[in-house]
Structure formats: structure tokens, C-alpha cells
Amino acid sequence: MPARLQPSAAQPQATPPGPAVPVHVGIIMDGNGRWAAERGLPRAEGHRRGMEAVRQAVSSATELGVKYLTIFSFSSENWTRPSEEVQLLFALLRIFIQSDLADLHEKNVKITVIGADEGVPKDICLLLEDAERVTANNTGLGFQVAFNYGGRDEIARAVRRIAPKLMRGEVTPAEITPAMIAAHLDTAGIPDPDLIIRTSGELRLSNFLLWQAAYSELVFLPIYWPEFDRKAFGQAIDEFSRRKRRYGGLATASVAG
Numbered sequence: 001m002p003a004r005l006q007p008s009a010a011q012p013q014a015t016p017p018g019p020a021v022p023v024h025v026g027i028i029m030d031g032n033g034r035w036a037a038e039r040g041l042p043r044a045e046g047h048r049r050g051m052e053a054v055r056q057a058v059s060s061a062t063e064l065g066v067k068y069l070t071i072f073s074f075s076s077e078n079w080t081r082p083s084e085e086v087q088l089l090f091a092l093l094r095i096f097i098q099s100d101l102a103d104l105h106e107k108n109v110k111i112t113v114i115g116a117d118e119g120v121p122k123d124i125c126l127l128l129e130d131a132e133r134v135t136a137n138n139t140g141l142g143f144q145v146a147f148n149y150g151g152r153d154e155i156a157r158a159v160r161r162i163a164p165k166l167m168r169g170e171v172t173p174a175e176i177t178p179a180m181i182a183a184h185l186d187t188a189g190i191p192d193p194d195l196i197i198r199t200s201g202e203l204r205l206s207n208f209l210l211w212q213a214a215y216s217e218l219v220f221l222p223i224y225w226p227e228f229d230r231k232a233f234g235q236a237i238d239e240f241s242r243r244k245r246r247y248g249g250l251a252t253a254s255v256a257g
């Protein structure tokens with residue numbers, strides 16, 4: 001160890017740090033269909049069990065000390081699935097909000113929806129707006145539901161929000177910085193994810209939080225989403241805490257240090 005890093009005899013020894021807990025975790029919930037197929041069950045059952053796993057993820061996030069949780073609930077590309085499956089995913093979201101909103105509110109969870117309204121049934125938009133309104137002043141877990149969401153779409157939306165300001169002369173081209181773009185994303189005000197978890201063994205981001213994932217640690221779990229539980233969440237956090245984050249620099253501090 002270089003001399004300058006050696007603790008001096010006079011200094012008290014620091015308590016070894018426990019696993020570093022990510023402030024913000026994003027989850028790509030993948031593998032509902034394969035989970036069902038391997039068990040000879042209909043895909044619908046995989047999605048239904050996936051909804052149970054969402055409940056596990058929310059309660060585990062709070063217990064583990066995570067401050068923000070973002071789930072990829074329905075992507076802007078999921079419209080290409082058969083319409084019965086799209087309708088089922090919508091129905092599950094309705095059930096989830098209707099049955100769990102009171103409990104989430106009671107647990108001080110703040111719900112934010114990210115994604116586009118276009119094409120989403122009106123009743124779902126109203127349910128989601130209601131969930132945001134009811135929980136707006138909560139101070140516990142920030143729970144972002146990415147619904148009808150795509151990272152490229154979100155960046156395009158941010159540009160469309162900036163463009164009128166530019167045209168009115170309120171903003172100059174030189175003022176369009178990464179910070180300004182971030183402040184016009186759907187996730188404005190929410191820190192970037194420290195950790196993104198994807199289940200099912202697939203190794204890609206699939207258009208999830210593209211801008212925000214610039215320096216996220218990625219953990220790919222070899223389980224299907226319906227199998228996700230507190231233990232799996234803890235394993236992903238353990239893996240995260242062993243990573244060394246450098247943000248393009250040279251420092252070698254681990255996330256725990």
C-alpha cells in the first residue's frame with residue numbers, strides 16, 4: 001500500500017463498511033414468458049407472478065435502504081406483442097394500482113410515472129395520474145413506473161420541451177448542456193440509477209433509461225422475473241458493492257469506500 005494510504009497509528013481504525021447500498025435501482029423485469037413456458041403454464045400466469053415479484057421488489061427496496069426504484073413495466077416496443085398480451089399487461093397494471101395504491105401510500109411510497117401518454121387507454125392514464133397525485137407528498141421510497149417508456153423517446157421528449165424555449169429566445173444554444181437536458185427528462189429531479197438489474201440472463205438495456213444509465217453498474221441475474229425476491233435483490237446489491245466506480249476517472253475506490 002502506498003505510504004500516503006496507510007492509516008497512521010494515531011488514527012482510530014474505521015469500521016469496515018458493509019455492502020454499499022445503491023441510492024437508485026432500476027429493474028428490467030424480464031423472463032415472465034419463459035418462466036411460464038418452462039412450467040407448462042400460460043404466459044398470462046408468468047405476468048401475474050411477475051406482478052407478485054413487483055410487490056416483493058418494492059418492499060425489499062425499502063427494507064434494504066434503497067431510496068429510488070424504477071421498474072420497466074411496459075416499453076414503447078411492447079406494442080408489437082399480440083394485442084391480447086398488451087391488454088393483459090394493461091389489466092395487470094390496473095389491478096396493481098387499484099389493489100396496492102392504498103398500501104403503497106400507507107408505506108409512504110411516492111409514485112412517479114415516466115413514459116408517454118400516447119396510445120395508453122384513458123382509464124389507465126387517469127389511474128396513474130391519481131397514483132401520482134395521492135402519493136405526491138410522500139417522503140419514503142421514490143417508485144418510478146416506466147410505462148409506455150423508451151429511452152430514446154424520452155430524450156426526444158426532452159428536446160421537444162427545450163425547443164420552444166429556444167425559439168422564444170429564453171435559452172441560447174450554448175445553454176443546452178447535459179444538465180439542462182437531464183432537467184427536461186421524465187426523470188427530472190431523480191438521481192441517475194447507481195444499479196440496473198436485469199433478470200432472465202439477457203445482457204442488454206433494451207432502451208431503458210439510456211441517458212441516465214451512463215455510469216450505472218449493470219447486474220444481470222440468471223433468474224426469471226417471477227423468481228425475483230428479497231434474496232435476489234440482496235445478491236444484486238452485494239455484487240454492486242464489489243464494483244469499483246470510476247466515472248471515467250482514475251480513482252480506484254470501490255462503491256463501498
Ligand code: FPP
Pocket residue numbers: 029030031032033034035047048050051054072073074078089092093096225
Ligand atoms: C418481461 O417478460 C416482462 C414484461 C414485458 C412486462 C413486465 C410486466 C410485469 C412484471 C407484470 C405486471 C407489472 C406491473 C407493474 C403490475 P417477457 O414477457 O418479456 O418474458 P419472456 O422474454 O420470457 O417472454
